[in-house]
Amino acid sequence: MSEKKIKVISADIDATLTWGFQGISETNAQAIRDLIDQGYLFGVASGRAYNDLMHYPEMWGIGRTFDFYIGLNGASLYDEATKKNEVFFEIEKEYIRLLVEEIDRMGLDCHIYVHGITLFSKESERLKKLRKSGYREFVVAKDLSEMYAEKTSKILINV
Numbered sequence: 511m512s513e514k515k516i517k518v519i520s521a522d523i524d525a526t527l528t529w530g531f532q533g534i535s536e537t538n539a540q541a542i543r544d545l546i547d548q549g550y551l552f553g554v555a556s557g558r559a560y561n562d563l564m565h566y567p568e569m570w571g572i573g574r575t576f577d578f579y580i581g582l583n584g585a586s587l588y589d590e591a592t593k594k595n596e597v598f599f600e601i602e603k604e605y606i607r608l609l610v611e612e613i614d615r616m617g618l619d620c621h622i623y624v625h626g627i628t629l630f631s632k633e634s635e636r637l638k639k640l641r642k643s644g645y646r647e648f649v650v651a652k653d654l655s656e657m658y659a660e661k662t663s664k665i666l667i668n669v
Contacts, residue, residue, distance in 0.1 A: 516550065517550065517551060518550065518551040518552075518553075518577075519545055519550050519551070519552050519553075520552075520553045520554065520555050520578070520580060521542075521552075521553075521554055521555070522554070522555050522556065523554055523555075523556045523558075523563075523566070524556065524557075527554070533569070533570070534570045539570050539571055539572060542570070542572055543572060543573065546572070546574065551577040551578065552576055552577055553576045553577050553578035553579055553580060554566060554576060554579055554580070555580035555581075555584070556580070556581060556583075557581075557582065557583045557664070558581055558582075559581050559582060559586070559623035559626070559628075560579045560581040560582075560586050560587075560588040560595055561626045562581075562646065563579040563581055563588075564579060564588070575590050576590065577589075577590050577591070578590060582597075582623065582663045582664045583664065584598075584599075585597060585598050585599045585600075585663035585664060586598065586663060597663060598663070599663055600661035600662060600663050601661060601662055601663065601665065602661060603658050603659070603660065603661055604658075606622075606657065606658035606661070606662060606665065607655075607657075607658040609665055610631060610654055610657045610658055610665070611654065613631070613665075613667055614631060614632075614654060618667055618668065618669060619631045619632045619633075619634045619636070619637075619667075619668050620657070620665055620666055620667045620668060621637075621648075621665075621666050621668065622657060622662045622664065622665055622666070623662060623663075623664060624660055624662055625660075627647070627648075627649050628646065628648050628649065629649050629650075629651055629656065629657065630648055630649065630650045630651065630668075631650075631651055631654060631657050632650060632651070633650055634668055636668040637650070637668075
């Protein structure tokens with residue numbers, strides 16, 4: 511029987527490596543450093559966009575970038591070696607329009623990830639809370655048509 515060798519390890523962030531906005535424990539950070547030092551390819555997987563994920567190694571004090579970042583619940587893969595981000599499963603603009611308009615009719619707001627920014631359909635309590643966290647910059651669309659001007663892989667409804 512041949513021995514199987516693990517070469518690549520990916521870990522989820524929320525409620526796996528971290529809990530809420532508390533950051534990562536030193537135990538988890540050291541485990542990641544140890545895996546990298548032992549030659550494993552290491553990456554993280556999340557519902558967030560890759561440009562958000564790329565800040566985690568520095569924030570967590572890992573000492574180097576990760577080898578890959580799986581974002582948008584598997585709809586994007588950023589390869590650190592090639593510096594390329596591949597995007598999969600994009601929603602067509604017409605479907606985005608239908609969804610965004612229905613979300614707006616229900617009195618809700620939503621946000622999408624496009625060109626490295628988080629674009630909100632309108633001002634909301636959720637957006638105000640996120641801005642206070644200092645987590646990143648958020649942009650509000652000038653009008654709803656900006657929300658479906660391009661394909662995206664994920665639409666988040668804020669309730």
